[in-house]
Amino acid sequence: MFRASTSEALPLLQTRRFSSILVQGSSDSEALEFLYKARTLQPMAPRLLIAEDLNEQEVREGINKAQVYRFMRWPLSEHEIWEQLELALQRHSMFLSRSLLLKESSHQNKQLEALTHSLEAMVEERTQYIEMSHHEESEKLNRERQLIRFIKDLATQTSFEDILAILRKELRKFHKMGDPILSFRLGGAKTFFLSFQSGHFTQTESASYFEFPKAAQVPSAELTRYFANHFGRPFIKAYVVPFELRLTSHLTSGQGEAILCIENSLNDKEMGPFVDFMSDRVRPLSMALDRVLLESQLSGFSYRWEKTFDGMRDPIAIVDIDYNVVRANRKFSDRFMHHKCYESFAHRQAACEGCPVPQAMKEGAPAAGQIQVDGRIYQVHSYPVLLDQSTRPTNVVNQYVDITQSRELYLRMLQSEKMGAIGMLAGHIAHELNNPLTGLRSLSQVLLQEADQGSNLHSDLVEIEKATARSQRIIKNLLDFSKGEDQPSEYISVDEVVERTLPMLKSALRTHRLEVDLETLGQTVFVEPHLLQQVVFNLINNACQAMKEAGRLSVRTRHDQGRIYLEIEDTGPGIPEDIRRRIFEPFFTTKKEGHGTGLGLSMSKSVIEKFGGTIEFRNVEPHGTCFVIVLPQRNAP
């Protein structure tokens, strides 16, 4: 604490800091003057004034000018002074700290404000940027979306018309656009044009050649003229885009090329987006057109191949290693897919006997074999197909040549040759046998004359004579039987034919019991006897062979309503269900190779049918088979 006069105090105020300034002045105006100065020097120190008398104006001045904190009226105790001073100091320090805080906070506020301001600017900038890029993005997205839709649309199209129509629709948004024209060549001299002429999709072709440009461009005047010439109308301005036909070129040994020509009247400013638009679409368009071209080419090829194969007389099938039919022509079967060849063609459950496929697969070389299908015989030629250059073939081409007829002819020829030879042989044997037989029979007849009737000798001679007579008949039958064709039909009873035939089968019948019940001696049929005899011979012979053990053979004839029935029944095992359908087929035989031609029953059937009859069979109980021949009864005129 310093005590000083006002004049002394002024320099103190200039050099030292005080926490408060208390003035007791004799002259109030002088005191006020000092306080005013003190305020300027030390504004933060609260100023107090003790005055004896203060008028209102002085107080107002003191407050306004010197910012006097408190006025006190003299006299007052020291204690009061201290109290006031302390209070003032207290208030003053509060004020001080508050004003400091205020100052600080106002400063910080300012900084915050600046920060906010710059942030706002940044946000603004950012927003603008984002908005811009968003716009760009959406633009790009939109473009891509359109492109994707375009590609999607193209992918499902299968014709040039549809593809060009899609492009045509897309081009509409540019206005001032002509319809697209596709021009392509596939190796040949011809150039094809696909266009919409007065709204209709049209394909035209030209024999004149013009080199297609290799890059997208506004075409040369020459090319424009080329188009104008072809379409017979002026082309003012156009844009051409070459297409890459990779697949089709591959198929046509690198010869496929195409260009798209779009007429337009765009100005330079509009041209840019159009070129962008086109360059986006060149590849998908190329690919789609390539695909359609390839499909049309391939389907053309495969159509031609199919027709070629279908046109062939023989069944043909491509078969894999497991006998699955990969492809086949119509002759082979209408339903071959997902079937084995032996199922669809031969109606079997397993590979055919004689199938050459395994050999062809194994050796990788053509092989041939014979198979039987539904009574027909096929010579199967298996040609291995090497689709890839692996060492083993995975497919074979089977060609099925029906050799039934030629084989039948061949076997018939063999048969007739054989029969001819047998006929000749029989003739010779008959002659050789007939001479001694003539002697034997004649001699026994002479001796019979001499022998006493009723004697043993006589009855012995009767037996000898009968035996020779029977021998003669057999030989005669043999001769007739082997003579073959060229015998005229005659009216003969079936009974007689049976009786003529049975002696020839004595040896076959030896082990079996024969029951003969013939009741049609009075009725005749009109047949070639030796042929009917062959049929009877065949049936009885088969019946005997069917009976592995001793059995019973019944031969019965009867007539009923103008029909003659001949039944030949055995007690063999019967005919199994699975071959019943086939036994009348030529060459069907259950006998071992070389033991039967398989012609017996088929020939029998054709013979009987030739005479207007039928031949059928049925299984009989408990076991056995009965063949029934029915012939129309014909009486001699």
Added chain:
Amino acid sequence: MKILIVDDEALVRRSLSRALKGKGHDVVEAADGNEGLQLWQNSKPDLVFLDVLMPGRTGPEVLKEMREQSEAKVILMSAFAGEHNMETALQMGANLFVPKPFEDIFAVVKMAEDLER
């Protein structure tokens, strides 16, 4: 009646011979064509049974020679019926054709006797 039988089959000769002798005829037998011609020359038979197929000279050859000298009756016999018949036999100069084997030897003898009558 003197009868010549020309046949290479002994049993045929024997049976015919027995049947003919039984009827009271004279019979000479020849086993082939040459012997037949010889006997024909020697014995001058009234009737000849001649087989067609024989070793050496065949029946038709023998018949041809006989016909140059004589009008004697000739019965041609054959077991090979397909080759000859009555018609061809008559053309060759035979008087009768009998196919072998005979159904009844006595019927043949009867026919021969009828021929001579």
